[in-house]
Amino acid sequence: MKKSPYKIKEPMGDRVFLSVVYVILAIVVLAMLYPFVYVVSVSISDPAEVIAGKVAFFPKGFDLGAFKTMINHPIFFTAYKNTIVYTALGTFFTLFFTAITAYPLSKDKFQMRSFLSKVYLITMFFGGGMIPTYLAYKSLGILDTIWVMVLPGALSAWNIILMRSFFRNIPESLSESAYIDGATDPQILVKIILPL
Structure with a gap:
């Protein structure tokens, strides 16, 4: 496909507006995804690290004990x-x-x-x-x-x-x-x- 030699230049105001919109949307996406990432991190982290409050984003240690307890629960x-x-x-x-x-x-x-x-x-x-x-x-x-x-x-x-x-x-x-x-x-x- 041949590229067009003519390019429409966006006004500076449009570029600034789009940049602000993208930043706001990125913040909203991160705010919505963080709880899910946190729950996954806590579920596979070492319980001692979780109780100490050291897990914020990335898991600390590795332990699947929570999943074993959950699956073994009678209900x-x-x-x-x-x-x-x-x-x-x-x-x-x-x-x-x-x-x-x-x-x-x-x-x-x-x-x-x-x-x-x-x-x-x-x-x-x-x-x-x-x-x-x-x-x-x-x-x-x-x-x-x-x-x-x-x-x-x-x-x-x-x-x-x-x-x-x-x-x-x-x-x-x-x-x-x-x-x-x-x-x-x-x-x-x-x-x-x-x-x-």
Whole structure:
């Protein structure tokens, strides 16, 4: 590729501005990365050096005793199992409930579309509060169960708005042609809309 003989010279003000922006961004990146580096350094350092406060950035000594203690703890694998189960179930229920909620809201023929959209929008700005939320969970009988971790976050107004907007951008002619072929709304959602 041939290099252009003409070079646009940046004004001095632009170069100074970009330099200041790069310095600020570098400081922000270092401030965000330092806690992670510190945790890794502490986890592989000699415990005596950590207690003495000698570990700041680089590890002092080398000891994997913290990892051995962590892995040998009786609830270590239970905690990982719970993490995997909560993530899998949470993802499934979030996608399922968001899709079946956003699909009707994306259709102009759905008469309660405007009202329900406003109701979901209100929940983005106003929460029930911690105590009423706890009492609701208690009355539903989901305290101390897996469902208290999965179900409350399964339906998010923000996710509904995002998915509804995506569904509205899909050409209506796809749904109409499926209606002509005898497809129902659930079939259209599962076989046409979601694969897109």
